[in-house]
Amino acid sequence: MAYQDSILHPGFKVGVLGGGQLGKMMAQAANNWHLPLFLLDTDNSFPAGRVSPFFTAGNFKDYDDVYQFGKDKQVLTIEIEHVNTEALHQLEKEGVKVHPAPAKLDIIKDKGLQKQFYAEHNIPTSPFALYTNEEAVRKAVASGERSLPFVQKSRTAGYDGRGVSIIRSEADLEEKLLPGPCMIEDLVEMDKEIAVIVARNESGQTQAFPAVEMAFNPEANLVEFLFCPANISKEVEAKAEALAAEVINAYGICGLLAVELFLDKEGNLLVNEVAPRPHNSGHHTIDSCYTSQFEQHLRAILNLPLGSTKMKSPSVMVNLLGAPGHTGPAYYKHLEECLKIEGAHFHLYGKSTTKPFRKMGHATIVDESLERAVGKARWIQEKLEIVSGS
Known part of the structure; x- marks a missing residue:
């Protein structure tokens, strides 16, 4: 049966990983169709908890919480990228429609893999390089491989401006470099x-x-x-x-x-x-x-x-x-x-x-x-x- 013929059936369930403001506004839109959205997040005091009665307390980064939440849903989606994709891969194998597909989500939530994807598909993007940690970046600058200024982005977990640092000077190099695996790209004019x-x-x-x-x-x-x-x-x-x-x-x-x-x-x-x-x-x-x-x-x-x-x-x-x-x-x-x-x-x-x-x-x-x-x-x-x- 096509989705459009079944979404208002009482047994049809759409799940959302995340119950923040995006989940709230998604649930408000779904309410216009009287379509219940089931949401997973820490607790129902989160923004979406006020507009949806179908709220499950859990951790969207935890395999078991995501798997148990998703296994009875027809469609599963997200309001944040930083979710447990291992569980999403398993749910997809078991027939749950997962959008975005977890394989693509694995790419997107790693900024280094994202940039490599654009390079491989001839999609225009700024020049970049990947480094294992901040010390590797310092060595690249010292050797002349990398020149100032540049933008450093943590490969994972960046959100709302976090995980991004603009390095313009030697002082910034000492004080503002982010720890861990990162992607460096040219500072575009x-x-x-x-x-x-x-x-x-x-x-x-x-x-x-x-x-x-x-x-x-x-x-x-x-x-x-x-x-x-x-x-x-x-x-x-x-x-x-x-x-x-x-x-x-x-x-x-x-x-x-x-x-x-x-x-x-x-x-x-x-x-x-x-x-x-x-x-x-x-x-x-x-x-x-x-x-x-x-x-x-x-x-x-x-x-x-x-x-x-x-x-x-x-x-x-x-x-x-x-x-x-x-x-x-x-x-x-x-x-x-x-x-x-x-x-x-x-x-x-x-x-x-x-x-x-x-x-x-x-x-x-x-x-x-x-x-x-x-x-x-x-x-x-x-x-x-x-x-x-x-």
């Missing part, structure tokens, strides 16, 4: 960083959302703002969407793939890295596109027709981050004033504890004018403080 969210279902249909332009927090090395549409030419936009489709087809992934791209000073597009799941660079789609990235991911993993990715209006997304110097119960200072802003849509994740630069939510501002939306987003970022309070 960029014009912009953009991202394209692309979806693919089992039938081979692909659909890309309009490219977004990303602005990063220089201290935390994570996205502060997303601007859609990106300030790029129609030609570059078309090339970016085509490149995203090429990448997802090369992987053969079903579901979403967030493709982060560098646009260099010469106008070349280079694949930075990808995430095989809903992604921060697609949050604006909830309020500004005909289909949200979360609904699109569900459509893709269930082999349903993909939804329209057409943009309803220009939009700006601002990540709502924990204030520096504050750790403790979260208090949203000046939220009432921010709620008065026309076109501002707030999505609070429900994390009980705020920490410096922790993603506590996001706001998407829609407006007929991107310039006005940018102004509103910057005002909200400056006004809203997420501090520790009683």
